[in-house]
Amino acid sequence: MKRFLPAAVLLPLTLLLSGCSGSSAAEDSSGGAGGNIAGKGSLTLNVGDQKGGSEAVLRAAGELDELPYKIKWSTFTSGPPLLEAVNAKAVDIGSVGNTPPVFAAGSDSKIAVVAATHGDSSAEAILVPKDSPLKRTADLKGKSVAVAQGSSAHYLLVASLRKAGLDIDDVKIKLLQPADALAAFTSGRVDAWAVWDPYTSQVLRGGKSRVLADGNGVVNGLGFQVAAPSALADKEKAAAIGDFVERLRRAQDWVFEHPEEWAKVWAKDTGLPYEVALDAVRRTYGTRVPVAVDAAAIASEQKIADTFAELKLIPRRFSFADYVDDRFNKGLPPSTSPARGYGKAGS
Structure with a gap:
């Protein structure tokens, strides 16, 4: 089978750090784009980040100017190891997708969900080659699908199969991290790939794939x-966390208002082609709305937790509400608020 994209185009994605799955140790940032940022006061907030993540967007939006505290950034490949660091008190706060907190809480990690965003879900997708005979989710029966364990795409796959009347055992699951899954998908070793942006945008930009669901x-x-609950129990750190999430909310508004400017910054930071970065901003990242961690959000996460517990992919059943701290909701809109939109992304 022909490769879908030139290797030179695919390479940046294999290096891109993802917010949804995987495992890796952290690397402390240092120098101009990381490390300790001078601020007013002696407090240091330890923040877990991913390449092209919170630090990049806060800096681009001007939200790192005149900080009343210092930030020490630690870079992770994905959500699960970041939450391991939160549990170990090595990180005070960090950004993850919707599924890593379920797996962390399922292992009884010491974590607290304190803020949320709601965005468009179209980039959470099951991709197939453009000339694939598969036309609907039900056609995946007996086929091989690559997905990263514990990722948001893992739940997407499970839920999509159930919606189509299939069970997880009806398909051949290949648990692969994004770089390996990308190689398997582009070489034809799997029939489909359940994934998220910016991988969705990059593969679709290549023109040889399409969305099955x-x-x-x-x-x-x-x-x-x-x-980390221990950070929230510290009065000064809790105040810094409140300020940090508020800055992220303003930065998210800035991204929506300046998609092209942010795409340029994001592309430079991650190595993504600008066109792919802009597609991903318009399809997913710029659509996010800061929302409350409310009863609807908790119920939705509980559904994910119950699903993975039923499949015995997490070791126990638990109440997701026990892992939420809603002190920073501050009158935010409900978690079901519509995502923002730019129109159709990509070509």
Whole structure:
């Protein structure tokens, strides 16, 4: 089978750090684009980040100017290891997708979900080659599908199969991290790939793939800021966390208002082609709305938790509400608020 994209175009994605799955140790940032940022006062907030993540967007939006505290950034490949660091008190707060907190809480990690965004779910997708005979989710029966374990796409796959009347055992699941899944998909070693942006945007931009099913009406489109309970119990750190999440909310508004400017920054920071970055901003990242961690968000996450517990992919059943701290909701709109939109992304 022909490769879908030139290797030179695919390479940046294999290096891109994803917010949804995987495992890796952290690397402390240092120098101009990381490390300790001078601020007023002696407090240091330890923030877990991912390449092209919170630090990049806060800096681009001007929200790192005149900080009343210092930030020490630690870079992770994905959500699960970031939450391991939160549990170990090595990180005070960090951004993850909708599924890593479920797996962390399922292992009884010491975490607290403190802030949320709601965005468009169309980039949570099951992709197939453009000339694939598969036309609907039900056609996946007996086929091989690549997905990262514990990722938001993992739940997308499970929920999409159930919606189509299939069970997870009806398909051949290949648990692969994004770089390996990308190689398997582009070389034809799997029939489909359940994934998220910016991978969705890059593969679709190549013109040789299409969406079999996406997350609209299937996944909740939520992303979270997750903090260490020990940091929240510290009065000064809790105040800094409140300020930090407020800055992120303003930065998210800035992204929506300046998609091209942010895409340029994001492309430079991650190595993504500008066109792919802009597609991903318009399809997913710029659509996010800061929302409350409310009863609807908790119920939606509980559904994910119950699903994975039923499949015995997490070790126990638990109440997701026990892992939420809603002190920073501050009159935010409900978690079901519509995502913002730019119109159709990509070509």
